Amino acid sequence: MEDDLPLNEGLEARITAAIQPTLAGMGYEIVRVQIQGKQTPTVQIMADRADGSLIGVGDCEAISHAVGAVLDVDDPFTGEWHLEVSSAGIDRPLTRTKDWNRFAGHLAIAEMSIPFEGRRRFRGIILGADAETARLKPEDGPEVALPRADIRRAKLVLTDELIAATAVSATPEGDDDAPEEDASPYAKRN
Secondary structure (H helix, E strand, O other): OOOOOOOOOHHHHHHHHHHHHHHHHHOEEEEEEEEEOOOOOEEEEEEEEOOOOOOOHHHHHHHHHHHHHHHHHHOOOOOOOEEEEEEOOOOOEOOOHHHHHHOOOOEEEEEEEEEEOOEEEEEEEEEEEOOOEEEEEEOOOOOEEEEHHHEEEEEEOOOHHHHHHHHHHHOOOOOOOOOHHHHOOOOOOO
16 A cells, blocks of 8 residues: 555644655655644654564664755744654554554454544454444444544553564564564654
8 A cells, every 4th residue: 555644734744744755755654643733843753664674773764864864955934943753652552454464363443533422532453444433343343444534643552462563573584583672663752
């Protein structure tokens, strides 16, 4: 899914469109672009490696340099601004169709912008997604197909099963004896 970008609006959509070709050319995918603050805004970018391998501190540094240069030219802000780049982490946000499908079977929380079936918050097992809906099996009811355009935010819930699945995918093929500390080289976020 080449065009499977996070759903953004306004300035976040403009920044996503500006940086996406550069990051794609470097072998990265955008997981989320978020702007926080008004006086001195902070642009937060979460990224993945396009090949599915784990992203590290060096990757975040390379992305930061490239994105900073693109945004200096695009100039989306009138004054001073800050840039933060990180991996999506284990309990990552679910912003793209591929995220929902990749983590099917894991526990997630979805918060809606407007109530859906009388609720704003859903917690359940991910069943998958398409461009329009994300399907969950809530802990307290029947399966729901949430309209993706109305999802304010969604993320994985950190569970033992998720940690185990992440550790298995982090172990290089044929290296069952890889040291445990190498299993999670995620960049730390403040």
